[in-house]
Amino acid sequence: MRFDVITIFPEMITAYFQAGVIGRAWARGCFAIHTWNPRDFAPDRHRTVDDRPFGGGPGMVMMAPPLLAAIAAARAANPGAPVCYLSPQGRPLQQPAVGRMARRPGLILLAGRYEGVDERVMAAVDEEWSIGDYVLAGGELPALVVMEAVARLLPGVLGHVDSAVEESFGESGLLDCAHYTRPELMDGSPVPEVLLSGDHGRIRRWRLQQSLGRTWERRPEILAQRGLRSGEAELLEEYRRQRGETQCDQREGVGDEHH
Structure with missing residues (x-):
């Protein structure tokens, strides 16, 4: 499995995977992570990726040309992987969808910022996903949620072969039962x-x-x-x-x- 993340904060993605069982699995090569910064595809010397919205209104909108160029580069490096945009307007992310994602060879995750992306970018997006009905500062946290949820279903990531299917929303489709350890x-x-x-x-x-x-x-x-x-x-x-x-x-x- 290869994850390609399009983000103006690539350090947020790689920093998360420096620790924990998922981080150790990344270090062992159970999956690959590549980041693409739209600023690297901006045509001006200021590496501009956002501008004011037409029609007025608060905030800034991510510009289409740098994002589309980053998507094209990610597609060339990860052929066949769907482009997934993380947005409150997307379909709710649930475990069956995560299971289907884990069976793919790769994912390209687009993390927006500010007021969102220029609507013309959506022509290059295959799927739109939401992790909940609330608003965050950007799509990096949702991208990490998708990556961890998918990665833990990959072979060799978790220490116990049954761990991924016995927890909440696993094969049973139910919440997990109570667990106990020492002392008795x-x-x-x-x-x-x-x-x-x-x-x-x-x-x-x-x-x-x-x-x-x-x-x-x-x-x-x-x-x-x-x-x-x-x-x-x-x-x-x-x-x-x-x-x-x-x-x-x-x-x-x-x-x-x-x-």
Whole structure:
């Protein structure tokens, strides 16, 4: 996988990948990163890449000629890779799309700045993606989000072969279950017994049930869209019943304290 990022702040991209598991994977050659600064393609000695918008209004707009020249250079170096523009107006980035991106040989990510890019640049853009309904100073952070989300699905990036598919929005399409590590007992709060049992079948069942329950509680729209698979309705009903009984016991306990 090769990432080409078009940005006026290339140091922001490379600096991020100096640390962490993704950074170590980059150092091992699991994927490649190349940056293209539109200023290098500006025709004037001031390396100008922005100008005031026609029609007036606040802010500046990134000019088409330097961006189009940078895109052309990136396409020549990364043939077949789609040009993806990071913008609040794009399609919401979700895990299935990330999975499809990870199966491509490369991506060209266009990071805008200021009030955005000259609309004529969009003729050279293949896809437009958003990481959320909010506005940032530029497209570098969204580009990094895309790069990390994609990179962690690539072979050899994560330490455990199952890590990429067992977390939230992995193959199950559910939120991740709760995780525990040492100590086994902390401030009166123990690790669930099933995780200490050594019974891998019970553990898998518990984790699936917890994922179902968390998704039902926190992101019900995901569960509604995904639906329930074989045996999951029973697991979720058991989870809901247990939660209801626990909440009832807690309410009764609080009431007892007042007598």
